[in-house]
Amino acid sequence: MPIFPLPTTVFFPETYLPLHIFEPRYREMVQQASAQGNCIGMALLKDGWEDEYEENPPIYPIGCVGRIISSHKLADGRFNIVLQGLQRCTFEEQEVSTPYRQAQIIPHAQRGLASLDTETRINLEHITQEYLTWKKAHELCQVIASGKLTDSILVHNLSAGLDLSPVEKQFLLESGHLVQQARRLIDLIRFKLADLRTAQG
Numbered sequence: 001m002p003i004f005p006l007p008t009t010v011f012f013p014e015t016y017l018p019l020h021i022f023e024p025r026y027r028e029m030v031q032q033a034s035a036q037g038n039c040i041g042m043a044l045l046k047d048g049w050e051d052e053y054e055e056n057p058p059i060y061p062i063g064c065v066g067r068i069i070s071s072h073k074l075a076d077g078r079f080n081i082v083l084q085g086l087q088r089c090t091f092e093e094q095e096v097s098t099p100y101r102q103a104q105i106i107p108h109a110q111r112g113l114a115s116l117d118t119e120t121r122i123n124l125e126h127i128t129q130e131y132l133t134w135k136k137a138h139e140l141c142q143v144i145a146s147g148k149l150t151d152s153i154l155v156h157n158l159s160a161g162l163d164l165s166p167v168e169k170q171f172l173l174e175s176g177h178l179v180q181q182a183r184r185l186i187d188l189i190r191f192k193l194a195d196l197r198t199a200q201g
Contacts, residue, residue, distance in 0.1 A: 001065070001105045002029045002098075003041040003091055005057070010169035011042035011064040012156040013085040021079040025099035030071065030079045032098070038068040040083060041091055041105060044170050056093075056101060062174050065089050065105060085156070088173060116151040120182050127189045128158060134196050135163075155182045164188060 004019075004026060011017055021030050033040050043063040066083030073079050091103035116124070125144055132141045143149070149157075159172040159181065168188055175181035 001039055001041050001103060002033050003043050003059070003063070003093075003101050003103045004029065005043045005045045005059045005101065007045045008166050009042065010044050010160070010166055010173055011066060011083070011085055012160045012169075012173060013064060013087055014153050014156045015085045015160045016069075017042070017066060017083045017085070019079075019081050019083065021081060024077075027077055027079060028098070029100040030068070030081060034068060034071060039065055039086070040068065041065050041089065041103060042083070043091055044166055059091065059093075060170055060174075061090050061092075062108075062170075063089060063091055064173065065107070114152060114178055116155070116179055116182055120179055120186075121151060121154075124154070124158075124182050124186055127186050127193070128162075131162075131189050131193050131196075134193065151182075152178055155185065159185055162189070164192075 009017070021027055029040070041063055042065075043059040046058040046060060048057070065086045067086055068081050069084045070082040071079060072081070088108040090106040090108070092106065093101060093103045096102045129141045129144055132138075132144075144154070155178055159169060162185075164172075172181050172184055172188075175184055
């Protein structure tokens, strides 16, 4: 499967990722993926990638497979696409002749419960609403307070959407199961809240 490594983007299941594809090698990647199942693996580049960008700088081995659900080719050959996150996976890179990278994909089996226990769900909702209130993101607070999001959609979309660093998001993606991811997310938000309180005296 083609893999698309980026320096600041961590992709999660049950999220949507718009991408503007302009490099020739990745235009070819989109064309090939569109003809062979519409799937692309998204990977995070490790620090120091700048010196090797035109080659194959190291990536984190755990990423997420996405399906192209929308693709628009522009007149100059660039693409605007949208990926739907499907499943976490481990990448085993292969030697290939294509200009873009490819890997054997090992899907991660769901370990543990696919839903949150009541205490973890409540803790996540409360700490997130407190943080978003500090950030004046009141509409997002209302969405979370509605209780309409499933556990997995809530956890994955908060992991993707909050202003965490790429390495912090990678830490969340590498969680063994949904409950662990939620608890790691709670801890990260607590740290950010502490920093906000300290900054405001």
